[in-house]
Amino acid sequence: MGAVLEMILLRPVATVVLCCAAMASCGTNPEVNDYQSQFSAFATLFTAHKSSGTNIATLDPNAVASLRNALQADRQPITLVMHPSLKYTNLMAPYGQNGDVQTWASTHYETVSLRQGMLVATRGFGPDLMSSTGPGVAQISAGHGTTNRRYFYLDGGDQPHEFDYTCTLSAAGAESVTVLGKSFATRKVSESCVGTQGSFVNQYWFDHSTNLRQSRQMAVPGLGSLVLQRVID
Amino acid sequence: MKIFHPLPGNVARILLAALLPIGMALPVTADMLPSTNLSGTTGLIDMPSGEQQPDGYLGLDHGRFGPITRNTLTFQITPRLSGSFRYVSIRDWNAKVCPPSCSGADGFRTYYDRNFDLRYKVLNEGVYLPAVTVGLQDFIGTGLSMAEYVAATKSFGPRLKVTAGLGFGRLGSYGAIGDPLGPRPLVTAGLGGKPNFGQWFRGPMAPFGGMEYQLSDKWTLKAEYSSDAYLDESVRRGTFDRKSPLNFGVEYAQSRMVHLGLYELYGSTIGFNVSILLNPDQRPKGGIGGPGPEPVKVRPAIAQSPDVWTTGWLTQPDAKSLLIDNMNRNLVRTGITVESLSVTADTAQVRFRNTLYDAPAQAAGRVARAMTQTMPASVETFEMVPMVNGMATSMVTVKRSDVEALEFAPDAGNAIRARTAVADAGGPLPDSATNPKAYPKFSWSIGPFAQTMLFDPRSPFQINAGVQLQGNYEIAPGIVLSGALTKRLAGDIKGSRFNGSTPLPPVRSNAAGYYVNADPDIATLTAAWYGKLGPELYGRVTVGYLEMMFAGISSEVLWKPVNKPYSFGVEADYVAQRDTNGGFGLASSNYRVATGFVSGYLDLGKNFTAELDLGRYLAGDLGGTFTLMRTFPNGWQVGAFATLTNVSAKNYGEGSFDKGIKMQIPLTWFLGQPTQSQRTFTLRPLGRDGGSPLSVNDRLAAVLHGYDQAGYDAQWGRFWK
Known part of the structure; x- marks a missing residue:
């Protein structure tokens, strides 16, 4: 590389901001342009988080089929990420690669x-899995033995915490899973984890050898698990 | 080089759902939390208990029964020590006595009183021993609510707590069993503001007690025996009928933060209590939100792609400006702007402005990620310098290979911190390119504003509200023109009884005059210069309409070492009092004064900071202000200050000397999203002329707060957020 190349960045469509409505504030000064915050701050504090995420299973099958067709035509690898209790559902595409860790956004x-396919970290969720150590996919796929997991995260005061777990793997039989309208025959493996901060179960659905088609993996202890479905390989 | 977009447009259009807010992260333990009483302190219904709240908790409490209303702010200063400020009102105060007696305290229809409390937990609850707290209630001042007590509380199983105590003063006024420490002298409050040592634990002593039973996670029953006879309120003034010492109630926990109580009190009246209990240390939404970062881009091995590692770009004339552009494009979502850059084959220093992240560590992390995306492969050392008002603050230095290797390492935050240096950034950056778009920079905002006048006995809460237009024009690094214009839309501030009641020049006591007359008000209109005078040495000069009541010139120098727990500052100002009409004119009194301070700041550890200012105040009085703050890592600050000057208590007037409670609240705590906005509150019992300092925006200690090693370490984990 002889020279620094000009970079091209594509970004999602810019948000249109409506400004100066009723009691809202506006401005370009980032330090003070969120007077709205003051009004909403107390409200958000005491309001339970009510959300209206999409449950794929309740969608019109035709809509799901056309979505899958569109994604397949696009050929970009896609993972569907869901947090059932938070009603979070979103598609993610590859965004970065560091060694054997791939980041999807x-x-x-x-x-x-x-x-x-094994969850290492999350970002952008607020309470995030900052980093973790755990078994490799081959060990999980074997479906027996014990594993050790360490989870690192930041609390609401930005202080680091480590939660450790010891887990037991077990084969959980064959199961058919539906990923965005398409069925896969899979082999299920369960990983039961126990630590000082409670217990949880990770679940893995392999469609062949060590290829994870679907998984339910702990993200932040106390917050819950993410369901990951590989939609487009 | 090309960063690819996470999702192509057509996929983006058919996305299934959006990001949704996420709740608490930490597992919630289901223990029986200490509850609060009608006085806003840890206790039963009207009586205190032996418990205290968890460390650092902040309570806001509104309790009411019969004619009595109490609004209380309580702070758990340390695990064992808590303090409260309370504003009490009693209706029908003189209904029975006036006429004939209508003078002095009997002249008030509704009586208002301010209380300060302190409580210390001498014993933590054990297997056999109860929690024991010694309390001083309303221990400064006029003494109407004054009481001292020792209370013990013991849990029996997970649902039952029993409290027994001994009270003095107000809490020794019913069912006394003797006065072991001798008679209680009369309070000689005078102008108030001084501790009533002579009365403490003297006079009749009476037992009190009660129990709390938790029916479920939400509901709790309480019953108590009160040792407060309400001699003044009930017996003498008949504001309510105290028929019985027994009180009963039920409390409902709406959430961990909000508790509601309903009570039957003294056999004759109903009461209720709303208690909001905040934990400043923890954002309710848990970990900080906001969009995730750009991933770290890892360089290919030199053997694999030797051409990527060549340094021919060093001779490219526009290399630095291209790199600045690329950095700024990469940082477009972050509120970070690169101002200047210097780069050699192996080291790049980026000087940037951060307008979004409250945690400097998160800004540094985002810049480091952007550098991995944009810097040529041979650049191994990243130096990141946040610029504040054109001043280079601290410099964070990391190795690029560490950023690459540790992105997903276990305990990645501590791992990268161990390989990071925080040091002074030094002076101007030699051989650098600057971002021509960084200056001049104009920003503006329009939003609501409010002015309050508190604790006037005729009308204890007066407020003006309106809109404020604010603008900032940074002409060049360190040169800032700014102004704020306010227009009142509604308000009821009429005046104050404090006008001109002391021999001091009315530097503050005419606040009501400004609040009434200054509309519209040029709240501030200033030109400021900021600069780095030397290593770890900063300077500021501000000229113009500095604050609502004063105009002039303010200058200061601050020595703030990056890696030391202390800093020192000197300030010198010369100001003239402004006219009350909010315009450009000065007051007809022609009042001019030179003020200034020598200030020392010390981090005491364990999240406490102290500040001592010695110098000359606006009224020309000489003295000092001591401020003690509890500073939480996320930016919350809660503390108190006191000012003593050579103005006598008599000349100072009611309150004897200036003191108050200060709070700084980062809005990110409420929002769960990064923002640098914060609100500062000062709660003073009375605003008087003695011991009053000049108010200037953006003093150095405030704008540079957090840009030292301790500031980075307080929230270091956010480097990877």
């Missing part, structure tokens, strides 16, 4: 970082 820049 939604258009809202929530990201999940996966090592051969």
Whole structure:
């Protein structure tokens, strides 16, 4: 490379901001342009988070089929990321690669970082899995034995915490899973984890050898698990 | 080089759903939390208990029964020590006594009183021993609510707590069993503001007690025996009928933060209590939100792609400006702007302005990620310097290969911190390119504003509200023109009884005059210069309409070492009092004064900071202000200050000397999203002329806060956010 090349960055469509409505504030000064915050701040504090995410299973099958067709035509690898209890559902595409860890991002820049399908980190969710260590996919696929997991995250005061777990793997039989309207015959493996901060179960659905088609993996202890479905390989 | 877009447009259009807010991260333990009483302190219904709140908690409490209303702010200063400020009002105060007696305190229809409390937990609850707290209620001042007590609380199982205590003063006024420490002298409050040592734990002593039973996670029953006879309110003034010492109630926990109580009190009246309990240390939404970062881009191995590692770009004349452009495009979502850049074959220093992240570590992390995306492969050392008002603050230095290697390492935050240096950034950057778009920079905002006048006995809460137009024009690094114009839309501030009641020049006591007359108000209109005078040495000069009441010139120098727990500053100002009409004119009194301070700042550890200012105040009085703040890593600050000057208590007037409570609240705590906005509140019992300093925007200690090693370390984990 002889010279620094001019870079091209594509970004999602810019948001149109409506400004100066009623009691809202506006301006270009980032330090003070969120007077709106003051009004909403107390409200958000005491309001339970009610959300209206999309449950794929309840969608019109034709709509799901046309979405899958569009994604397949696009040929970009796609992972569907869901947090059932938070009603979070979004598509993610590859965004970065660091060694064997691939980072996937939604258009809202929530990201999940996966090592051969195993969840390593999240960003953009607020309470994020900052980093973690755990078994490799081959060990999970074997479906027996024990594993050790370490999860690192930041609390609401930005202080780091580590939660450790010991887990037991078990084969959970054959199961058919539906990923965005398409069925896959899979082999299911369960990983039951116990630590000082409670317990949880990770689940993995392999469609062949060590290829993860679907998984339910702990993200942030206390917050819950993410469901990851590989839609387009 | 090309960063690819996470999702192509056609996919983006058919996305299934959007990001949704996410709730608490930490598992919630289901223990029986200490509850608060009608006085806003940890306790039963009207009586205190032996418990205290968790460390650092901040309580806001509105309690009301019969004619009595109490609004209380309580702070758990340390795990064992808590303090409260309370504003009490009693209706029908003189209904029975006036006429004939209508003078002095009997002249008020509704009586208002301010209380300060302190409580210390001498014993933590054990397997056999109860929690024991010693309390001083309303220990400064006029003493109407004054009481001292020792209370013990013991849990029996997960649902039952029993409290027993001994009270003095107000809490020793019913069912006394003796006065072991001798008679209680009368309070000689005078102008108030001084501790009533002579009364503490003297006079009749009476037992009190009660129990709390938790029915479920949401509902709690309480019953108590009160040792408060309400002699003044009930017996003498008949504001309510105290028929019985027994009180009963039920409390409902709407959430962990909000508790509601309903009570039957003293056999004759109903009461309720709304208690909001905040934990400043933890954002309710948990980890900080906002869009995730750009991934780290890892360089290919030199053996694999030797051409990527060549340094021919060094001879490219526009290399630096291209790199600045690329950095700024990469940082477009972050509110970070690169101002200047210097780069050699192996080291790049980026000086940037951060207008979004409240945590300097997160800004540094975002810049480091952008550098991995944009810097030529041979650049191994990243130097990142946040610029504040044109001043280079601290410099964070990391190795690019560490950023690459540790992105997904276990405990990645501590791992990268161990390989990061935080040091002074030094002076101007030699051999650098600057971003021509960084200056001049104009920003503006329009939003609501409010002025309040508190604690006037005729009308204790007066407020003006309106809109404020604010503008900032940074002509060049460190040269800032700014102004704020306010227009009142509604308000009821009429005046104050404090006008001109002391021999001091009315530097503050005519606040009401400004609040009434200054409309529209040129709140500020200033030109400021900021500069780095030397290593770790900063300077500021501000000229113009500095604040609502004063115009003139303000200058300061601050020595703030990056890696030391202390800093020192000197300030010198010369100001003239402004006319009350909010325009450009000066007051007809022609009042001019030179003020100034020598200030020392010390980080005491354990999240406490102290500040001592010695010098001359606006009224020309000499003295000092001591401020003690509890500073939470996320930017919350809660503390108190006191000012003593050579103005006598008599000349100072009611309150004897200036003191108050200060709070700084980062809005990011509420929002769960990064923002540098914060709100600062000062709660003073009374605003008087003695010991009053000049108010200038963007003093150095404030704008440079957090840009030192301790500031980075407080929230270092966000480097990877």
